[in-house]
Amino acid sequence: MAAQTQLKGPERFPALSTTSPPASSSRSRVTDLPATEGMAQRSGSGLHFFAVATAGATFVLLFLGGLVTSTGSGLAVPDWPLSFGQVFPPMVGGVLFEHGHRLAATAVGCLTVVLALWTVVGDARPSVRALGLLALLAVVLQGVLGGITVLYKLPLAVSVTHACLAQTFFCLTVTLARSLPAPRGRCHGRADLRLSASSPGSPPGASSASSCSAR
Numbered sequence: 314m315a316a317q318t319q320l321k322g323p324e325r326f327p328a329l330s331t332t333s334p335p336a337s338s339s340r341s342r343v344t345d346l347p348a349t350e351g352m353a354q355r356s357g358s359g360l361h362f363f364a365v366a367t368a369g370a371t372f373v374l375l376f377l378g379g380l381v382t383s384t385g386s387g388l389a390v391p392d393w394p395l396s397f398g399q400v401f402p403p404m405v406g407g408v409l410f411e412h413g414h415r416l417a418a419t420a421v422g423c424l425t426v427v428l429a430l431w432t433v434v435g436d437a438r439p440s441v442r443a444l445g446l447l448a449l450l451a452v453v454l455q456g457v458l459g460g461i462t463v464l465y466k467l468p469l470a471v472s473v474t475h476a477c478l479a480q481t482f483f484c485l486t487v488t489l490a491r492s493l494p495a496p497r498g499r500c501h502g503r504a505d506l507r508l509s510a511s512s513p514g515s516p517p518g519a520s521s522a523s524s525c526s527a528r
């Protein structure tokens with residue numbers, strides 16, 4: 314305590330100092346966080362962004378699915394998993410809606426596979442990992458249901474289940490995006506904000522780092 318009060322200016326607040334930190338320092342110069350924590354935050358931000366993008370793509374996919382139903386294009390393509398035996402059939406009439414929906418669903422399926430794997434590898438919380446795997450299971454089931462509804466000529470029960478699972482899957486992606494850490498800038502992660510929020514006696518950067526990551 315006595316030693317701390319004798320320190321003045323930059324010595325008392327190392328983050329204000331214009332001199333470089335010692336080479337042995339394990340703290341990041343900009344955020345004043347341990348270097349490993351800074352790396353984890355950056356990785357978490359990428360995962361959060363990817364989860365938001367997946368949820369956004371799923372939102373668009375719900376519109377495209379609704380277009381298939383409302384234009385009566387559900388049987389415009391009679392086969393599955395290929396369309397008229399092709400990956401890219403001529404996009405004429407209802408095929409545009411039905412096959413376009415399939416292509417968008419394939420893209421969302423790929424995004425979900427990456428998101429689930431990234432979540433399992435990049436997040437330590439079992440509940441969040443389980444959410445990622447649940448989303449993966451849902452998208453696989455949704456694709457199979459879409460195929461079955463085509464092959465059996467739109468049985469009501471399957472079409473309704475496909476529609477309901479679509480919304481459940483969207484909710485899963487949104488919940489996952491909300492569960493993953495947001496970029497630091499959104500929650501006072503900037504060094505200047507954090508310095509002004511620190512009380513003079515507390516270590517620089519200590520105030521907002523914990524409130525930011527403990528969401």
Ligand code: HEM
Binds near residue numbers: 378379457462480
């Ligand atoms: C992530 C994957 C998918 C999602 C989120 C999704 C979502 C949707 C939604 C929201 C609808 C509209 C339901 C309604 O308004 O009643 C729909 C309809 C439809 N989807 Fe999908 N879908 C997916 C994958 C697929 C796949 C892979 C196929 C493959 C054939 C498919 C085939 C259909 C068909 C045929 C309809 C029209 C059903 C009807 O008119 O009764 N879907 N989809």
